[in-house]
Amino acid sequence: MEEDSEKKEYVFDTSALISLGDIKVIGEVLKLAEIVVTPSIVKELEEFAKYDDEYGKASKEVLKYKDKFIVKNTEIKESIEYIQTTDNELYNLAKTQSSTLITDDIKFSRHVDGKIDTQFSTLFLTLLVSSGHLSKEKALELLEKLRGIRNWRNNIIYLATKEELEKL
Amino acid sequence: METEQFNIRMPKELVQDLDIISKLLKVNKSEWVKTKLAEEVHEEKNKLLMELSTLYAKGMIGKRKIEQLVGKDIADEMEFIKKKAIESAKKGIEIGRGLRKKGVRI
Numbered sequence: 001m002e003e004d005s006e007k008k009e010y011v012f013d014t015s016a017l018i019s020l021g022d023i024k025v026i027g028e029v030l031k032l033a034e035i036v037v038t039p040s041i042v043k044e045l046e047e048f049a050k051y052d053d054e055y056g057k058a059s060k061e062v063l064k065y066k067d068k069f070i071v072k073n074t075e076i077k078e079s080i081e082y083i084q085t086t087d088n089e090l091y092n093l094a095k096t097q098s099s100t101l102i103t104d105d106i107k108f109s110r111h112v113d114g115k116i117d118t119q120f121s122t123l124f125l126t127l128l129v130s131s132g133h134l135s136k137e138k139a140l141e142l143l144e145k146l147r148g149i150r151n152w153r154n155n156i157i158y159l160a161t162k163e164e165l166e167k168l
Numbered sequence: 169m170e171t172e173q174f175n176i177r178m179p180k181e182l183v184q185d186l187d188i189i190s191k192l193l194k195v196n197k198s199e200w201v202k203t204k205l206a207e208e209v210h211e212e213k214n215k216l217l218m219e220l221s222t223l224y225a226k227g228m229i230g231k232r233k234i235e236q237l238v239g240k241d242i243a244d245e246m247e248f249i250k251k252k253a254i255e256s257a258k259k260g261i262e263i264g265r266g267l268r269k270k271g272v273r274i
Contacts, residue, residue: 008263032267110248120253123260130264131272152217156246157253159225164257 009034009070011094013087014044015104016121018055021062023142028133029124036070038093040086083111091116106153122146122161129168136168217242225250 012035020026029035045066048059074093076085083091087108094101100117102124103109109118125143128134134142140162147158190197220237223229224246235243 032272106245106249109252110245113248113252118252119256119259121256122253123256123263126257126260127264127267128260130261131267132264151214152221153245153249155218155221156225156249159222160250160253161257164254164261168261 007032007034009036009097009099011036011090011097011099011101012041013090013101013103013105013108014041014048015108016102017041017045017062018048018058019104019121019146020124021058021060022054023145024061025124025128025134025142026062026065028128030065030068032127032131032133033124034070035065035068036072036093036097036099038074038086038089039071040089042066042069042071044086080111080115083108094118104157120157120161122157125161126165126168129165136165139165221246 010033017026017035017037020029026035042063045059045063048055049063050056072093074089074096076088076092078092078095079088080091087105090101090103091112093099094116100119101112102119102121104121109120112118122143125134125139125146129136129139143158143161143165147154186197186201189195190200193200217238220229220234224231224234231243231247234246
C-alpha cells in the first residue's frame with residue numbers, strides 16, 4: 001500500500017477544526033486530506049486557546065498541527081449577507097478553488113448551501129472508518145464525545161451519523 | 169432588547185417569599201424573577217427540543233408534525249441538519265472506500 005500523494009484539499013472553519021480537535025483526530029485527517037484555512041481561522045484558534053475551557057483545550061490540540069495546514073489568503077469577491085467576514089473569506093476561498101467547505105456552524109452552512117459544497121466534520125469519521133483507518137466501535141465512541149454540549153442541533157447530527165456508521 | 173409586557177397573578181405567599189429573597193440578596197425583585205424565568209425557559213426549551221429532535225432524527229415523526237408543534241423555522245432547520253448529516257456521513261464513506269481501493273495507508 002502507498003501513501004496518497006495527491007491529497008484532496010478541504011477548506012475548514014474554526015467550528016469543524018474544534019470538533020475534530022476535541023476528539024483528537026486532526027493528525028489522522030491530515031494523513032488523508034489537506035486542511036486549508038485562512039489566517040483569520042488561525043487567529044480565532046489562537047484566541048480560543050488562551051482559555052482553559054473545552055474550546056480552549058480543543059484549539060490547543062488543533063494548533064499542534066498548525067504547521068501542516070495550508071494557510072491561504074483570500075479576497076472577498078462575493079459577499080454573503082448575515083455571515084461574518086471570516087466566514088465570507090472561507091466561502092470565497094472554497095468557491096475559488098472548488099473545494100468542499102467543512103463547517104459545523106449550522107447558520108453558516110445554511111447560508112452558503114447550494115452555492116458551494118459544505119459538509120459537517122463528521123464526514124471524516126465515516127471516511128476514517130470506511131478507509132480502514134478507524135474501527136466502527138472507536139468511531140461511535142468519538143461520535144458520542146463529539147455530541148459534546150447536548151443541544152438539539154448536535155443531537156440530530158449525532159443520531160443521523162450514528163445510523164450511517166452502524167450500517168457499515 | 170425588545171420587550172413585551174407579561175402580567176401574571178401570583179399567590180401572596182410567593183410574593184412575600186420574593187420580597188425576602190430580594191432583601192437578602194439586595195436585588196430588584198422583577199430582575200431576579202426575570203433571570204430565573206429565563207434560565208428555566210432556556211433549559212426546558214432545550215429539553216423539549218432534544219426530545220423532539222430525537223423523534224425526528226429517528227424518523228418517528230415527520231417535518232409537518234414538527235412544523236405544527238414548533239413552527240416552520242425550527243422544522244426547516246431540523247430538516248436541513250438531518251439531510252446534511254446523512255449527506256456528510258455518506259460522502260465520507262464514499263471517499264473512504266475510494267481511498268481504500270487505491271490502497272492508501274496512513
